[in-house]
Amino acid sequence: MQYRSIIRILGLLIAIFSITMIPPALVAFGYKDGAGVPFILSFLLCLVMGFAIWYPNRANRSELKVRDGFLIVVLFWTVLGAVGAIPLLLTSNPDMGLADAFFEAFSGLTTTGATVLTGIETLPKAILYYRQQLQWLGGMGIIVLAVAILPLLGVGGMQLYRAETPGPVKDNKMTPRIADTAKHLWYIYLAITIACALAFHLAGMSVFDAICHAFSTVAIGGFSTYDASMGYFNSATINMICVIFLLISAVNFPLHFAAIRGKSVSTYFRDPEFKVFLGIQASLVLICFLVLLNTNVYQTGGEALNHAAFQAVSISTTAGFTTDGFSTWPLFLPILLIFSSFIGGCAGSTGGGMKVVRVLLLFLQGRRELNRLVHPRAVYAIKLGRRPVEDRIVEAVWGFFAAYAVVFVVIMLSLILTGMDNISAFTATAACLNNLGPGLGEVAAHFGSIPDAAKWLLIVAMVFGRLEIFTLLVLFTPAFWRD
Amino acid sequence: MQYRSIIRILGLLIAIFSITMIPPALVAFGYKDGAGVPFILSFLLCLVMGFAIWYPNRANRSELKVRDGFLIVVLFWTVLGAVGAIPLLLTSNPDMGLADAFFEAFSGLTTTGATVLTGIETLPKAILYYRQQLQWLGGMGIIVLAVAILPLLGVGGMQLYRAETPGPVKDNKMTPRIADTAKHLWYIYLAITIACALAFHLAGMSVFDAICHAFSTVAIGGFSTYDASMGYFNSATINMICVIFLLISAVNFPLHFAAIRGKSVSTYFRDPEFKVFLGIQASLVLICFLVLLNTNVYQTGGEALNHAAFQAVSISTTAGFTTDGFSTWPLFLPILLIFSSFIGGCAGSTGGGMKVVRVLLLFLQGRRELNRLVHPRAVYAIKLGRRPVEDRIVEAVWGFFAAYAVVFVVIMLSLILTGMDNISAFTATAACLNNLGPGLGEVAAHFGSIPDAAKWLLIVAMVFGRLEIFTLLVLFTPAFWRD
Ligand SMILES: [K+]
Numbered sequence: 001m002q003y004r005s006i007i008r009i010l011g012l013l014i015a016i017f018s019i020t021m022i023p024p025a026l027v028a029f030g031y032k033d034g035a036g037v038p039f040i041l042s043f044l045l046c047l048v049m050g051f052a053i054w055y056p057n058r059a060n061r062s063e064l065k066v067r068d069g070f071l072i073v074v075l076f077w078t079v080l081g082a083v084g085a086i087p088l089l090l091t092s093n094p095d096m097g098l099a100d101a102f103f104e105a106f107s108g109l110t111t112t113g114a115t116v117l118t119g120i121e122t123l124p125k126a127i128l129y130y131r132q133q134l135q136w137l138g139g140m141g142i143i144v145l146a147v148a149i150l151p152l153l154g155v156g157g158m159q160l161y162r163a164e165t166p167g168p169v170k171d172n173k174m175t176p177r178i179a180d181t182a183k184h185l186w187y188i189y190l191a192i193t194i195a196c197a198l199a200f201h202l203a204g205m206s207v208f209d210a211i212c213h214a215f216s217t218v219a220i221g222g223f224s225t226y227d228a229s230m231g232y233f234n235s236a237t238i239n240m241i242c243v244i245f246l247l248i249s250a251v252n253f254p255l256h257f258a259a260i261r262g263k264s265v266s267t268y269f270r271d272p273e274f275k276v277f278l279g280i281q282a283s284l285v286l287i288c289f290l291v292l293l294n295t296n297v298y299q300t301g302g303e304a305l306n307h308a309a310f311q312a313v314s315i316s317t318t319a320g321f322t323t324d325g326f327s328t329w330p331l332f333l334p335i336l337l338i339f340s341s342f343i344g345g346c347a348g349s350t351g352g353g354m355k356v357v358r359v360l361l362l363f364l365q366g367r368r369e370l371n372r373l374v375h376p377r378a379v380y381a382i383k384l385g386r387r388p389v390e391d392r393i394v395e396a397v398w399g400f401f402a403a404y405a406v407v408f409v410v411i412m413l414s415l416i417l418t419g420m421d422n423i424s425a426f427t428a429t430a431a432c433l434n435n436l437g438p439g440l441g442e443v444a445a446h447f448g449s450i451p452d453a454a455k456w457l458l459i460v461a462m463v464f465g466r467l468e469i470f471t472l473l474v475l476f477t478p479a480f481w482r483d
Numbered sequence: 484m485q486y487r488s489i490i491r492i493l494g495l496l497i498a499i500f501s502i503t504m505i506p507p508a509l510v511a512f513g514y515k516d517g518a519g520v521p522f523i524l525s526f527l528l529c530l531v532m533g534f535a536i537w538y539p540n541r542a543n544r545s546e547l548k549v550r551d552g553f554l555i556v557v558l559f560w561t562v563l564g565a566v567g568a569i570p571l572l573l574t575s576n577p578d579m580g581l582a583d584a585f586f587e588a589f590s591g592l593t594t595t596g597a598t599v600l601t602g603i604e605t606l607p608k609a610i611l612y613y614r615q616q617l618q619w620l621g622g623m624g625i626i627v628l629a630v631a632i633l634p635l636l637g638v639g640g641m642q643l644y645r646a647e648t649p650g651p652v653k654d655n656k657m658t659p660r661i662a663d664t665a666k667h668l669w670y671i672y673l674a675i676t677i678a679c680a681l682a683f684h685l686a687g688m689s690v691f692d693a694i695c696h697a698f699s700t701v702a703i704g705g706f707s708t709y710d711a712s713m714g715y716f717n718s719a720t721i722n723m724i725c726v727i728f729l730l731i732s733a734v735n736f737p738l739h740f741a742a743i744r745g746k747s748v749s750t751y752f753r754d755p756e757f758k759v760f761l762g763i764q765a766s767l768v769l770i771c772f773l774v775l776l777n778t779n780v781y782q783t784g785g786e787a788l789n790h791a792a793f794q795a796v797s798i799s800t801t802a803g804f805t806t807d808g809f810s811t812w813p814l815f816l817p818i819l820l821i822f823s824s825f826i827g828g829c830a831g832s833t834g835g836g837m838k839v840v841r842v843l844l845l846f847l848q849g850r851r852e853l854n855r856l857v858h859p860r861a862v863y864a865i866k867l868g869r870r871p872v873e874d875r876i877v878e879a880v881w882g883f884f885a886a887y888a889v890v891f892v893v894i895m896l897s898l899i900l901t902g903m904d905n906i907s908a909f910t911a912t913a914a915c916l917n918n919l920g921p922g923l924g925e926v927a928a929h930f931g932s933i934p935d936a937a938k939w940l941l942i943v944a945m946v947f948g949r950l951e952i953f954t955l956l957v958l959f960t961p962a963f964w965r966d
Pocket residue numbers: 111112113220221222318319320435436437
């Protein structure tokens with residue numbers, strides 16, 4: 001392991017991350033909300049800390065191996081999560097303990113969007129802005145992670161995308177290709193964010209709210225500047241804008257890139273994952289709409305359709321925005337949607353869950369097993385569109401699925417040990433492992449009232465989910481640390 | 484498909500099954516409980532029905548193919564489940580509707596042990612005996628199914644056992660080998676049952692109770708002749724006898740056969756599945772014991788250990804016997820044990836769940852994926868003990884796992900649609916799909932108060948579980964029915 005090189009990179013990362021404390025500081029001074037000092041302090045602290053870590057190791061530029069990559073990725077998320085909690089610890093409004101501040105920062109950065117805060121609209125604007133920005137930055141990180149890094153590390157079948165990403169591939173030289181891929185995809189990410197903010201503003205949001213909610217929409221994060229989440233605006237137009245941008249953001253970003261470069265919408269419809277994703281979304285919206293109509297939850301069909309579309313897309317893409325009615329819907333729908341969040345967005349998007357392409361591969365494998373029972377001697381290949389998928393990738397996806405299940409059960413049981421009830425423990429685990437946000441029961445509105453031990457467990461769940469289980473799990477194997 | 488041959492076999496089966504109505508009729512006359520007539524009627528009805536189905540097709544003895552095997556297996560369980568409901572429909576005490584009678588019969592035959600009845604001890608002895616006998620017969624059926632038939636059909640990786648079972652293997656000629664294997668294993672099954680009944684009787688049960696509970700113990704069924712289940716006897720000795728015989732019955736029966744033939748206990752400890760099974764059981768007992776000690780649920784350590792061992796083994800082997808305290812234990816334990824019932828017994832035993840060997844294979848595959856991440860170029864084989872396992876078998880197990888999850892989610896959501904609450908729906912699905920028996924919430928004590936639609940859904944879950952998902956699922960594919 002190239003420890004000193006890794007530490008050097010970490011130092012750089014923290015120093016760069018310090019810059020992200022400046023916009024909230026500016027917001028504080030603009031709104032004169034008195035929350036500027038914690039951000040200035042955090043900026044200086046991170047800058048100095050980053051420099052102090054980087055300086056002694058600045059000459060260590062050895063080439064990084066795949067194995068170092070795992071450590072860097074895990075440190076990236078955990079260290080930035082911890083550093084991101086600093087301003088929340090320094091500020092006196094809200095007055096947050098260690099567990100709360102870490103929970104909020106990790107929830108932001110992993111785009112989970114679960115919050116321990118209540119009375120959000122009364123908090124200083126700078127804090128509100130900072131939470132949203134954390135999600136937006138987290139979203140950027142996720143795209144690079146999923147598109148450029150995990151395929152190289154070979155986590156959970158993501159090597160599927162290894163050959164498709166542009167640029168030359170050399171297994172052990174990550175840096176140039178990552179930078180190149182990242183640049184293209186970030187431009188797209190930025191463009192979508194600007195378009196989303198404009199649309200929100202035109203639909204009636206203030207400039208501040210529009211930017212803040214564009215951040216958390218495109219990142220599929222789900223943080224809001226109001227306790228009532230999107231329900232605050234009570235606007236069918238805003239709901240629909242949110243749906244559209246969630247759908248866009250839950251699509252594989254390299255697919256956006258390919259469609260833009262080829263100037264062709266048909267690119268999307270040649271992608272099997274995209275088609276399945278749309279099919280899932282349409283089915284969920286339809287089911288919600290029909291059940292809502294049938295149970296007369298809303299006055300008009302239009303209202304039912306609007307809420308069905310908003311809530312189905314918001315939960316199943318793992319955004320986790322809510323309108324007030326959601327947790328009072330007939331129990332079937334919340335449970336259905338929470339199950340659908342296990343599928344989540346497309347691979348290489350900002351969405352959470354297990355990802356559509358993996359679920360598709362599992363389905364294809366299940367169908368293959370059925371076919372093999374009927375024709376035991378025939379040979380069936382698994383194909384995504386016309387492209388055959390190596391068995392090794394399918395195996396990696398299975399491993400991912402099993403590890404997901406094991407991590408889920410262990411965390412859920414641990415939550416029950418901390419004293420949480422069944423349904424809260426179940427949905428809290430799903431909400432954090434899938435990077436979804438809200439649960440049901442005790443955690444339907446916020447995570448503020450659960451025990452501190454449960455908060456720490458859920459932070460671990462968020463990181464497991466965001467790092468696609470294996471990136472973190474591999475660090476717990478002795479083989480990883482042996483030379 | 485050899486339809487007429489299949490119908491011929493079915494007729495024979497029903498005619499043979501009619502004989503099983505005679506022992507309960509004898510019990511009725513012995514105890515003069517007035518419940519004899521329904522069993523005599525059922526005997527005649529089944530005999531005539533079986534004969535009427537068999538007679539026109541008696542000459543159709545064409546050789547059966549693997550595909551016919553699926554249909555026969557599914558018909559075997561569904562037809563016998565339906566026929567088994569006849570005496571329950573004919574009798575006036577208990578007075579059961581169609582859904583209740585089917586639920587009870589299927590629950591018996593699949594060794595699930597969930598009941599819709601209350602006030603069990605007030606029912607006629609013949610009915611009580613009949614329920615227990617259904618479980619015992621179901622257990623016999625399961626052993627043949629798992630050991631001789633599913634390996635030939637290649638369901639869920641059970642072809643793993645194809646080479647190990649004694650006798651010559653010819654893919655398309657099932658009959659002689661099944662008969663031979665079945666004979667040996669049934670002798671063992673019978674011997675264990677007799678030993679269990681003797682032990683129960685010596686420990687204080689009446690002869691009737693001892694035979695009845697031996698039936699449901701060795702079948703890992705969980706039916707009892709009392710509402711309070713094993714808790715009625717309130718005896719540490721009886722609990723421990725039950726634990727020992729559950730552990731014996733949850734072991735792969737061909738392994739018992741091999742150990743007996745080789746006259747060597749060490750045979751067991753060369754079997755990887757057996758070792759993992761014991762490890763799981765010991766861990767669960769230990770966890771339950773420690774939590775119970777810690778929360779002072781029982782007065783003495785000995786009492787805590789007794790209840791911990793009894794309840795952990797009863798739930799995790801999927802027997803589902805309870806002592807009265809169980810559903811009032813700290814929530815963590817019931818949830819832990821219900822999760823453990825997804826693992827269940829060893830393959831080729833009367834236990835339910837996904838089976839230890841499958842979970843072991845998934846674990847080995849997960850570990851392989853972790854190793855592959857650290858050493859991407861190394862080749863890792865999956866081995867059970869010293870024996871390498873073909874990738875195809877591992878794939879079949881993955882398919883099984885995924886299908887299990889999908890069936891689980893679909894049935895649970897459907898139950899919620901019928902109006903059941905979360906925890907009841909979740910645990911009822913687990914209890915029936917794993918052929919476990921009791922759940923939590925509304926279905927902790929019995930299944931009598933849930934809607935009829937839910938009962939039918941849970942019957943489907945029991946059959947799915949007992950037929951290892953794929954045997955039933957394959958019948959829903961168009962390819963199966965095409966020629
Ligand atoms: K989210």
